[in-house]
Amino acid sequence: MERLPAFELRRASSLAEAIGWLAGTPGARAIAGGTDLVPNLRDGLGSPPVLVDLSGIAGLDALVAGDDGVRIGANVTLARLASDAALAQALPAVVQAAASIAAPGHRSVATVGGNLCVDTRCVYYNQSEWWRRSNDYCLKHGGDTCHVAPHGERCHAAYAGDLAPALIVCGARVEIAGPDGTRGIAIEDLYRDDGRAHLALGPGELVAGVVVPVQPPRARSAYRKARARGAIDFPLAGVAVRLSADAGRVASLAVGLTGTNSRPLRLAGTDAWSGRAIDEALLADLGKAVQKQVSPMRTTLTQANWRRQVAAVAAQRLVRELAEAIA
Ligand SMILES: Cc1cc2nc3c(=O)[nH]c(=O)nc-3n(C[C@H](O)[C@H](O)[C@H](O)COP(=O)(O)OP(=O)(O)OC[C@H]3O[C@@H](n4cnc5c(N)ncnc54)[C@H](O)[C@@H]3O)c2cc1C
Ligand code: SF4
Numbered sequence: 001m002e003r004l005p006a007f008e009l010r011r012a013s014s015l016a017e018a019i020g021w022l023a024g025t026p027g028a029r030a031i032a033g034g035t036d037l038v039p040n041l042r043d044g045l046g047s048p049p050v051l052v053d054l055s056g057i058a059g060l061d062a063l064v065a066g067d068d069g070v071r072i073g074a075n076v077t078l079a080r081l082a083s084d085a086a087l088a089q090a091l092p093a094v095v096q097a098a099a100s101i102a103a104p105g106h107r108s109v110a111t112v113g114g115n116l117c118v119d120t121r122c123v124y125y126n127q128s129e130w131w132r133r134s135n136d137y138c139l140k141h142g143g144d145t146c147h148v149a150p151h152g153e154r155c156h157a158a159y160a161g162d163l164a165p166a167l168i169v170c171g172a173r174v175e176i177a178g179p180d181g182t183r184g185i186a187i188e189d190l191y192r193d194d195g196r197a198h199l200a201l202g203p204g205e206l207v208a209g210v211v212v213p214v215q216p217p218r219a220r221s222a223y224r225k226a227r228a229r230g231a232i233d234f235p236l237a238g239v240a241v242r243l244s245a246d247a248g249r250v251a252s253l254a255v256g257l258t259g260t261n262s263r264p265l266r267l268a269g270t271d272a273w274s275g276r277a278i279d280e281a282l283l284a285d286l287g288k289a290v291q292k293q294v295s296p297m298r299t300t301l302t303q304a305n306w307r308r309q310v311a312a313v314a315a316q317r318l319v320r321e322l323a324e325a326i327a
Contacts, residue, residue: 002129004038005047011056015177015208018052023179023204025050030206032075033109035102036118044129045119045141054113060208065090069213074113074206078163082107091212093166093221093240100225101162103232113207116164116174116187120157120195120262121234122148122299140196148298156297157195157262160234164191164264165256166223169242172212178205191263198262216252219244220322225259226310228302235259236302237294237311241318243278245326250276255286255315260294260307267293267315278323286319287312 012018022028028050031037040046054060060075065086072081081087082099101107101115124138124147137143140155148156164187172187178201185200187210192200201207215221221242227233240256252274255267269289276282290312296304 002042002044004041005044007041007048008050009053010050011053013056013058015057015060015206018054018057018206019177019179019204021050021052022206028052030054030117032111032114033077033106034114035106035110036114040119040126043127044132045125054111054206060113062209063087067214069211071209071211072112073209074111074116076112078102078107078110078112078115079104081112090215091166091170091221093169093223093242094163094212097162097166097223097225097238097240100223100235106232112163112210115161116167116190116207116210117199117201118159118161120155120198121160122155122157122195123301124148124299125157155195155262156295156299157198158259158296158299159191159195159198159261159263160238160259161264162223162225162235162238162258165238165240165258166221167210167212168256168264168266169221169240169254170212170215171254172210174210175208176201176205177208178202182208184211188264188266193261193263195262215242216244218246218251218326220325222318222322224314224318226307226314236300237296237307237314239290239311239314239318241315241322243319243322243326245278245323248278248323248327250274250278250282253319255290257290257294257311257315260296260311265293278319283316283319287316290315 029048062073078098088095139146223240225235225238238258242254244251253270257265296307
C-alpha cells in the first residue's frame with residue numbers, strides 16, 4: 001500500500017454542516033470509520049481534496065428501540081450492533097451479519113452507514129496503483145476497458161457489504177439526509193446495478209440511519225456467508241433469510257443476497273410461495289431461483305459458478321434450518 005494522498009480533513013459537528021461541505025466541495029467524500037475508504041485511498045483509488053468526518057455528529061450514533069421497531073443511526077458501530085442482546089433476539093440476521101464483517105478491530109470503528117455505502121469490489125480494482133497501472137487500469141477507475149467483460153460497457157464489480165441483505169429481508173428503510181431535506185426509501189432502492197455508481201445518492205446526500213420495523217410473529221431470520229478466510233473476509237456470496245411458517249408451510253419468505261451482483265438483491269418471486277409446504281420441492285425451486293437471479297462475474301479469484309451454487313445451497317440450508325427452529 002502506498003501513502004495517503006494529501007487532503008483536508010473537516011470534522012462535521014452536525015448533519016447539516018456535513019451535507020453543506022459535501023454538496024459545496026467538488027470531489028469531497030464522507031468518512032466514517034474509514035475501514036473501507038482509507039485502504040482504497042492508499043491504493044490510489046481516488047484523491048478527494050476534502051474528507052468530511054462524520055464521527056463527531058451528535059446523535060448519529062443513536063440506537064433506539066420503540067413500539068414501531070428499531071432505528072439504527074448511521075454512526076452505530078458494527079461492534080455495538082453485533083453485541084446488542086435485544087437486537088440478537090429481534091433481528092438475528094442483522095446481528096449475525098454485523099458479527100461476520102472484517103475483524104474485531106475494524107468492527108470497533110466501522111459503522112452501519114459506511115457498511116451500507118461500502119465500495120464495490122473486483123480483483124482488478126482492489127489492487128495497488130502500480131498493479132493496476134501495469135494492467136492499463138480498468139473502466140471503474142482510470143481505464144477504458146473492463147477486464148472481466150472486455151466487450152461490455154459497464155463495470156461488474158460486486159457489492160459485498162454484509163448488512164444490506166440482512167436489512168433487506170427485515171424490511172428496513174433507509175433515511176437519507178441531503179441538501180433538500182430528508183427522505184426515506186426501501187433499503188434495496190439505495191442501490192443500482194452498476195459497479196461504478198452503485199449508490200442512488202445525490203450530491204451531498206448521506207445515509208442518516210436505518211429503520212427496521214417490528215418483525216412478523218413467528219418470523220426467524222439468519223445470515224450466512226462463504227468467504228476465503230473464515231476469520232476476516234468479504235462474502236464471495238452472502239445470504240440472509242427471513243422465514244415465518246405455520247404448521248410446516250410458508251407464511252412468508254424473504255431472501256437477500258450479496259457478493260454476487262453490483263447491488264444487494266432481494267430474491268424475486270418468494271411471495272408466490274406463501275402457503276407451500278417447506279419440503280424438498282420448495283427448496284429445489286428456491287435453489288433454481290437463486291441460481292437464476294444472481295449473476296456473479298469473474299471479479300474474485302474464486303470461480304463465478306461456484307459462488308452461484310454456494311448462494312443457492314446457503315439459501316436452501318438456511319430455510320431448512322429456520323423451518324426446523326420454528327417447528
Ligand atoms: C481487511 C478488511 C476486511 C473487510 N471485510 C469486510 C466484510 O467481511 N464485510 C463487509 O461488509 N465489509 C468488509 N470490509 C469493509 C469495511 O470494513 C466495512 O464495510 C465497514 O463497515 C465500512 O464502514 P466504515 O464506517 O469504516 O466506512 P468508511 O470506510 O468510512 O466509508 C465507506 C464508504 O461509505 C461512505 N460513507 C460512510 N458513511 C456514510 C454515510 N453515513 N452516508 C453515505 N456514505 C457514507 C464513504 O464515503 C465511503 O465511500 C473489510 C475491510 C477490510 C480492510
Ligand atoms: S468489473 Fe471490470 S471495470 Fe469493474 S472493476 Fe472489474 S475489471 Fe474494472
